[in-house]
Amino acid sequence: MSENAIATLTLASPEEVAGRHLAHHFDTPQQQFDSGKLGMWLFLGTEFLLFSGLFCAYAVYRMLHPQIFIYASRYLDPVSGALCTLVLVTSGFTMAWAIRCAQLGKRTGLIIALLLTIAGGFGFLVIHGYEYFEEYQQHLMWGTHYHPAVNAPRQQVVVAKSGAVGGSWSQLDQLGKQGYLVAHSNIAPAAIGPAGPALAQQPTASFTAASVTAAAAQPHNVQIFFGIYFLMTGLHSIHVIVGIILLTYLLVRAIRKDFGPGYYAPVDFIGLYWGVVDMIWMFLFPLLYLIH
Amino acid sequence: MTTTTAEIGGHAWEHAPIGGNYLNEGKGIKSWLFTLDHKRIGLMYLISGLTMFFIGGMLAMVIRTQLLVPNGLIFHGSYEAYKHYNQVFTLHGIIMVFMVLVPIPPGALGNFVLPLMIGAKDVAFPRLNLLSYYLYVTGAIMAVVSTLLGAVDTGWTFYTPFSIQTETYVVWMVLGIFLLGFSSILTGLNFIVTIHKLRAPGMKWFRMPVFVWASYATSIIQVAATPVLGVTLLLLVAERVMGVGIFNSALGGDPVLFQDFFWFYSHPAVYIMILPAMGIVGEIITVFSRKPIFGYKFIVMSSLAIALIGFVVWGHHLFVNGQSAEWDAIFSFMTFFVAVPSAVKVFNWLATMYKGAISLTTPMLYALSFIVLFTIGGFTGVILGALATNVVLHDTYFVVAHFHYVMMGGTIIAFIGGLHYWWPKMFGRMYNETLGRITCVMLFIGINLTFFPQFIVGAEGMPRRYATYLPQYQPYMIASTVGAYIQLAAFVLMAGYLIHSLVRGKKAAANPWGASTLDWSMASPPTTGNFQHMPVITQGPYHYEDMEYDGRLGGFVHVEPVPALAGVGSEH
Ligand code: HEM
Ligand SMILES: [Cu+2]
Numbered sequence: 001m002s003e004n005a006i007a008t009l010t011l012a013s014p015e016e017v018a019g020r021h022l023a024h025h026f027d028t029p030q031q032q033f034d035s036g037k038l039g040m041w042l043f044l045g046t047e048f049l050l051f052s053g054l055f056c057a058y059a060v061y062r063m064l065h066p067q068i069f070i071y072a073s074r075y076l077d078p079v080s081g082a083l084c085t086l087v088l089v090t091s092g093f094t095m096a097w098a099i100r101c102a103q104l105g106k107r108t109g110l111i112i113a114l115l116l117t118i119a120g121g122f123g124f125l126v127i128h129g130y131e132y133f134e135e136y137q138q139h140l141m142w143g144t145h146y147h148p149a150v151n152a153p154r155q156q157v158v159v160a161k162s163g164a165v166g167g168s169w170s171q172l173d174q175l176g177k178q179g180y181l182v183a184h185s186n187i188a189p190a191a192i193g194p195a196g197p198a199l200a201q202q203p204t205a206s207f208t209a210a211s212v213t214a215a216a217a218q219p220h221n222v223q224i225f226f227g228i229y230f231l232m233t234g235l236h237s238i239h240v241i242v243g244i245i246l247l248t249y250l251l252v253r254a255i256r257k258d259f260g261p262g263y264y265a266p267v268d269f270i271g272l273y274w275g276v277v278d279m280i281w282m283f284l285f286p287l288l289y290l291i292h
Numbered sequence: 293m294t295t296t297t298a299e300i301g302g303h304a305w306e307h308a309p310i311g312g313n314y315l316n317e318g319k320g321i322k323s324w325l326f327t328l329d330h331k332r333i334g335l336m337y338l339i340s341g342l343t344m345f346f347i348g349g350m351l352a353m354v355i356r357t358q359l360l361v362p363n364g365l366i367f368h369g370s371y372e373a374y375k376h377y378n379q380v381f382t383l384h385g386i387i388m389v390f391m392v393l394v395p396i397p398p399g400a401l402g403n404f405v406l407p408l409m410i411g412a413k414d415v416a417f418p419r420l421n422l423l424s425y426y427l428y429v430t431g432a433i434m435a436v437v438s439t440l441l442g443a444v445d446t447g448w449t450f451y452t453p454f455s456i457q458t459e460t461y462v463v464w465m466v467l468g469i470f471l472l473g474f475s476s477i478l479t480g481l482n483f484i485v486t487i488h489k490l491r492a493p494g495m496k497w498f499r500m501p502v503f504v505w506a507s508y509a510t511s512i513i514q515v516a517a518t519p520v521l522g523v524t525l526l527l528l529v530a531e532r533v534m535g536v537g538i539f540n541s542a543l544g545g546d547p548v549l550f551q552d553f554f555w556f557y558s559h560p561a562v563y564i565m566i567l568p569a570m571g572i573v574g575e576i577i578t579v580f581s582r583k584p585i586f587g588y589k590f591i592v593m594s595s596l597a598i599a600l601i602g603f604v605v606w607g608h609h610l611f612v613n614g615q616s617a618e619w620d621a622i623f624s625f626m627t628f629f630v631a632v633p634s635a636v637k638v639f640n641w642l643a644t645m646y647k648g649a650i651s652l653t654t655p656m657l658y659a660l661s662f663i664v665l666f667t668i669g670g671f672t673g674v675i676l677g678a679l680a681t682n683v684v685l686h687d688t689y690f691v692v693a694h695f696h697y698v699m700m701g702g703t704i705i706a707f708i709g710g711l712h713y714w715w716p717k718m719f720g721r722m723y724n725e726t727l728g729r730i731t732c733v734m735l736f737i738g739i740n741l742t743f744f745p746q747f748i749v750g751a752e753g754m755p756r757r758y759a760t761y762l763p764q765y766q767p768y769m770i771a772s773t774v775g776a777y778i779q780l781a782a783f784v785l786m787a788g789y790l791i792h793s794l795v796r797g798k799k800a801a802a803n804p805w806g807a808s809t810l811d812w813s814m815a816s817p818p819t820t821g822n823f824q825h826m827p828v829i830t831q832g833p834y835h836y837e838d839m840e841y842d843g844r845l846g847g848f849v850h851v852e853p854v855p856a857l858a859g860v861g862s863e864h
Contacts, residue, residue, distance in 0.1 A: 024414075144535040145534075
């Protein structure tokens with residue numbers, strides 16, 4: 001759009017602006033908006049259905065093997081999960097605020113709200129990415145990549161919750177260099193299993209015995225849980241990334257003064273998408289993190 | 293109506309010269325590749341789809357030639373050779389299902405006809421429509437690439453665990469099909485919104501032609517079932533690339549879960565294939581019987597019923613695959629149940645023809661062939677849906693014969709019939725009627741000769757998907773192959789007279805068949821904007837008393853002012 005067009009746009013009444021954005025095959029802006037909205041809802045329905053396959057797999061395996069889910073879910077860090085939830089909910093509110101601003105033609109508000117929403121998206125990815133990283137470190141992965149320390153030879157395992165051990169991180173790293181398998185993180189330690197005894201202070205003989213018991217209590221095929229966990233959260237994270245791209249596109253257009261009372265459909269529709277991405281997480285969080 | 297043209301100065305249709313049409317308004321390859329016109333996109337789908345149909349057809353000829361002799365005429369003697377046979381039938385199946393039967397009836401005919409039928413200038417989202425076409429093309433290209441790298445040999449069903457173990461390029465192929473699925477979702481979504489929001493004034497729901505209703509039902513399935521295929525295919529990719537284990541029993545997963553997921557999509561998908569075909573047949577039969585369709589609401593409701601019940605019968609593909617006896621019984625019952633609305637349609641078509649003034653034109657012959665072939669296919673489906681018989685017939689040629697009767701005899705025949713029916717509207721030319729009829733009869737004979745013997749050998753126990761067979765089946769296999777060559781000849785003849793018609797064909801009138809639906813209310817071919825004046829509809833879709841054949845025009849004209857097509861300016 002040329003400079004000129006922008007100038008006239010800002011002067012034009014909402015109705016005129018709406019008319020400008022009307023495609024040739026629609027009769028009225030209302031018809032066009034309603035069509036877009038219906039299309040968007042249908043699309044979001046297909047998004048739910050896309051996830052529904054994974055929810056189905058989840059339901060089937062949880063029904064058949066509840067012990068795997070109870071056992072494995074305690075490996076996950078509910079604090080990190082709750083933080084993710086908090087960040088996403090907040091970004092949901094800022095998105096709603098962005099839509100309101102667009103409808104009222106408040107450009108600065110719109111830009112701020114969009115920036116906050118994008119920040120929320122990134123915040124989610126960072127928190128969740130860190131959790132992935134921890135899981136990766138402890139070999140809590142899917143399928144063939146599932147080798148938690150609890151399955152490793154006993155004498156080589158050292159476990160510590162960060163700060164809980166007498167020594168410092170660097171001491172633990174030192175142990176790691178000596179060939180010990182070191183697990184240190186905020187996740188319930190992989191080496192003694194999530195159902196294991198209270199955290200050991202030191203790598204001692206009694207601790208090793210405890211981890212043996214824990215290993216014995218480990219149900220078969222725990223990796224199935226992690227397969228489902230990574231697929232569900234991974235697909236969700238991809239949606240968050242797509243959402244961030246779409247929000248950035250909105251931001252660019254908002255800066256270009258494209259939106260106002262006469263034309264805000266894209267903000268509305270992408271807002272819907274963001275809402276659904278939030279909502280899917282609201283299902284994932286309790287289903288994966290809060291199993292008792 | 294005309295208040296909205298300011299924004300879209302670039303669109304050719306506004307400046308269309310008198311006598312112009314969508315084919316010649318806008319010249320050059322770019323005006324096609326970037327077109328947003330639903331008719332042009334429809335034509336591009338048509339050409340791509342026919343290309344894929346040709347490739348898939350050639351693969352079919354390879355299969356039939358191989359099976360002329362018990363030890364195999366083309367691939368024999370080594371493991372490698374038999375593997376090639378597996379690759380050939382796999383590609384044949386994948387191309388025909390995912391690149392022809394599912395996308396092309398909606399993509400080509402639906403795109404062209406549906407907006408015309410409801411009095412719209414285009415589909416709701418023209419850009420999405422074009423995107424959907426290019427997703428189709430990209431998906432097809434990925435399939436070709438995977439074939440060149442290492443053609444898949446799993447069968448079109450990709451059953452695990454073999455699809456996890458085989459060394460062929462499953463991932464590429466599966467991602468290609470994922471894109472095809474995405475394309476299909478977008479088409480369905482576009483059609484649903486178009487039907488909801490873009491109907492012309494007065495086009496109430498129950499004034500829509502049955503083809504529109506059929507497309508609506510199809511779109512619902514496309515939108516509701518395809519995402520599940522998408523996630524299933526992604527899981528398969530994750531299985532191969534990451535070793536996730538959900539479908540791998542070695543890692544605690546369940547291979548049969550894949551089958552459940554796959555058929556949760558693929559059974560509804562067979563209705564994606566057959567519903568547009570039923571819609572086409574409905575249109576043809578009423579026009580050439582010169583009688584409004586019998587039991588219009590039953591036809592409409594049965595389309596919707598098929599779409600809905602189709603979601604709860606997938607287990608009939610798993611009767612012998614470890615499904616529990618209770619579920620077997622439920623799925624068997626539901627399968628019987630879904631046959632009912634299909635039968636309702638057949639009775640309605642027959643009743644429409646009863647005492648009608650039937651003219652046996654080429655499209656009508658196709659519609660009649662459809663009824664016969666689909667009925668055979670449907671009945672044998674019920675036989676397969678019965679538990680006791682299924683145990684014997686599963687994975688035999690009986691199943692192959694069943695689905696070819698419904699897919700080839702049903703969907704393809706109806707599609708070709710629809711192509712002949714709308715050909716004058718699409719290209720403004722008439723084809724040679726005599727050759728058209730001869731071709732149809734050839735196809736009818738060819739299809740029966742190809743697939744009927746397969747019921748017999750199947751019932752006698754010949755398994756499907758093998759490169760060789762016992763000598764006792766040879767006479768049937770020869771008949772089958774001869775039938776396939778008759779079909780090939782018919783298609784060559786058809787290509788000949790259709791292409792000839794484009795160059796030499798008689799100019800088509802606006803309404804050569806005397807149809808009363810809106811798609812025949814404008815010149816053939818239509819202009820880019822479809823309607824000069826927004827039509828206002830005041831009655832149902834089918835009414836034949838008010839038109840008469842005019843020999844000079846070669847088409848029908850209205851003998852009295854017809855309210856349905858009265859043009860109005862902009863007030864409504
Ligand atoms: C009247 C309704 C129908 C019934 C009751 C029915 C029933 C069945 C049953 C029970 C099977 C499973 C056979 C087996 O593998 O043991 C089957 C297979 C199949 N049907 Fe149908 N069917 C019907 C209509 C259709 C239609 C309309 C289509 C497609 C246009 C179709 C396509 C297929 C295909 C492709 C297969 C085989 C898939 C494979 O294993 O490769 N069917 N049908
Ligand atoms: Cu089925």
